[in-house]
Amino acid sequence: MVRIRSRVTFSTAALAATAIAVIPYLDGAATAQAKVPAAMPTTGSWYGDPKAPDLSGVWVRVETPAGTGNKEGWLPWPPPLKPAFAAIWRKRVADAAAGTRTDDPVRGCLPPGMPRFMTGMTGPLLIVQTPGRVMLYRDGVPVRRIWLDGHPNPPAKDLESFFGGNAIGRYQSNDLVTEVVGIKDQPIDATGVPHSDDLKVVERFHRVDAKTLRVDVTLTDPKAYLRPMTSSVTYAMYGDPLWEPHEFLCKPNTDFHPERYVK
Numbered sequence: 001m002v003r004i005r006s007r008v009t010f011s012t013a014a015l016a017a018t019a020i021a022v023i024p025y026l027d028g029a030a031t032a033q034a035k036v037p038a039a040m041p042t043t044g045s046w047y048g049d050p051k052a053p054d055l056s057g058v059w060v061r062v063e064t065p066a067g068t069g070n071k072e073g074w075l076p077w078p079p080p081l082k083p084a085f086a087a088i089w090r091k092r093v094a095d096a097a098a099g100t101r102t103d104d105p106v107r108g109c110l111p112p113g114m115p116r117f118m119t120g121m122t123g124p125l126l127i128v129q130t131p132g133r134v135m136l137y138r139d140g141v142p143v144r145r146i147w148l149d150g151h152p153n154p155p156a157k158d159l160e161s162f163f164g165g166n167a168i169g170r171y172q173s174n175d176l177v178t179e180v181v182g183i184k185d186q187p188i189d190a191t192g193v194p195h196s197d198d199l200k201v202v203e204r205f206h207r208v209d210a211k212t213l214r215v216d217v218t219l220t221d222p223k224a225y226l227r228p229m230t231s232s233v234t235y236a237m238y239g240d241p242l243w244e245p246h247e248f249l250c251k252p253n254t255d256f257h258p259e260r261y262v263k
Contacts, residue, residue, distance in 0.1 A: 048130045053174040055205050056129045058243045059213050059235035061122050072119045072189045073231040079193045080226040092192025105186045109250035111141040111163040113186040115201050115217050119231050120189060124243050134169060134176065137245040146178050153181050161185070165201065176205040188219065188229075196223035211237040 046056035070077050081089055095101035106112055112120055117138065126137040136144040142162075146169040153159070153166050160166075165180040180201040187193055204216040213235040220228045 046126065046128045048128070051131070052129060052171050053176070053207060054129070055134075055176055055207055055213065056127050058238040058241055059125045059127065060238045061125070062234050062236050070189070070191065072116075073233060074119075074189060074193070074229050075231065076227070076229070079229060081193070082224055082226060085194050085196070085224040088194045089192055092187070092194075096192065101192070103187075104190070104192065106190075110186075113163045114144075114165045114180055114183050115188055115203075115219065115231070116186075116190075117141065117144060117164060118203065118215055119217055119233050124238050124240075124245075125235065126243065126245060139246045140248045140250065146176070153179065161197075174207065176203075178203040178205075194224060195219070195221050198223045208234075213237075 046058075047054050048056075079086075079089065092101055092103065101107075111117075117136070121138055121141075123139050128135045128137070132147070132149050134146040134148065136146070142164055144164040144167065146167040148169050148171075151168070153168055159182040161182050161184045163184050163186075165183040167178050167180040169176055169178040171177075178201075180203070181199070183195070183199050183201065185195070185197075188195055188199075199219060199221040202218045202220075206214045206216070208214050215233045215235065217231045217233065218228050219225065219230070
């Protein structure tokens with residue numbers, strides 16, 4: 001396991017690089033080196049946008065409330081799938097029960113993708129806010145970037161699919177609202193619910209109190225779903241505010257048990 005260096009360390013490197021770059025235009029190296037602080041803060045601060053509600057920090061998902069019918073909280077349940085997509089889902093469920101399912105990205109050591117990044121992972125989630133974007137980090141998966149600069153998502157003809165999709169966002173009062181499109185063709189949950197290229201994920205991040213964050217997730221897909229699917233996931237403030245994501249190597253699991261990944 002290789003630990004990613006902290007944001008504080010990256011900040012030091014960035015400042016040093018900036019200082020070196022301007023040496024030819026300054027009156028000596030001593031002036032350039034003066035741009036680098038003698039000591040960096042020892043505590044992490046992930047909140048860099050004072051004009052926005054503070055959703056930053058390290059969070060960990062709490063258990064989905066009982067009664068939703070599934071571990072990731074999707075409603076309605078069973079999923080309201082159109083016939084062709086319902087057949088795909090039933091086969092995946094049967095294959096999982098028989099131990100022969102092979103099309104889950106988690107089993108193949110691929111990123112879980114969206115919306116499972118938010119609804120299907122139980123490890124720590126780091127949220128970093130800046131004026132132009134919000135970034136979300138987890139162990140061993142690509143960072144999610146939510147752009148806040150006002151540019152729209154690409155038109156359908158130019159849309160490229162990614163594990164985390166293409167995400168834009170805006171602040172509404174004390175909430176962050178996102179729209180995610182262009183999501184790779186992967187199941188939306190551990191049971192194997194499929195989607196089409198028209199899937200759109202809308203998230204609403206709401207800080208309930210100092211130690212609680214709620215994320216409401218809505219899926220719409222007119223090709224695959226008869227009506228929208230929703231889930232509300234609650235996160236609690238993590239005990240280690242300086243937690244940082246890690247890299248790790250993954251060996252595909254041939255003895256597939258979805259409950260090991262979503263609890």
